[in-house]
Amino acid sequence: MVLFILLVAAYGLLVRRPLDKILAERRARTVGAVEQARGAISAAEAETAVYEDKLRAAKSEIFQVRDQKLKQWNAERDQALGEVRASMQARIRTARQEIETSTAAARQQIEGLSAELSMQILRAVLPAGVASTEAPQ
Template identity: 60%
Template sequence: MDILNQLGGLVLGSLPTAILFVLLVVAYQLLVNRPLKKTLAERSARTTGAMDQARAAIAAAEAETAAFESKLRAARAEILAEREAKLQKLQSEKDAALNEARTIAQDRVRVAKNEIEASAVVARQQIEQAADQLSEQILRAVLPQGASFTEAR
């Protein structure tokens, strides 16, 4: 019985400590644990919401970037098409100018050839006349004075 009395005394002595422990646990639950869980839940919700918003913003930015790149490619293609059209126009103008210059040069060459041929004909006639005159002079110088010019021929 002695042990029971000692046990009863110990239980009775530990009872205020047990009650204080239970009160401390209840106070912890009410004062610390619940507000902490509530704050952590709010923080988690805010973090998740912020991450969702960030993902949505990233997706919107990627869509906008894709649209911008598409417009940029279209603008580059348009610029290249315009440049190609200008180059073709300049090339056709250059070809037309070259053809015109070639035609003018050919006309000038034809006119010059005609002038040279005409000059050659005149020069031949002058040479023939000069040859005739020279041959007459030579015949007069070689033949005696009284001989006729037509007889020598």
């Protein structure tokens, strides 16, 4: 029994205490590593959040620039369309004036030709003496 107690005491001094010390050290290292990993994860999450904020800001800026360009292009297009419309209106007015001038000239020509044609018809239909007395009218 004494030998057993000496064996248990020797086991406690020689094996158990160094083993407990090594296990406590490993546990401390493991817990430290876990805490360090958690710290690294939280730092990575913080950097990810900063990156996402920068990304959102960059996207917002890109969309604003794009919207400004679209507005500028639309304004330029509207201006060009306005210029074309004004030009076409001027061409239409010019064409209408030309048509009115041509119409007036055609009417005058028709009136002149109709008087001459009337005279020719009268000469052809009426005898020569009657046509000459009717001509001055």
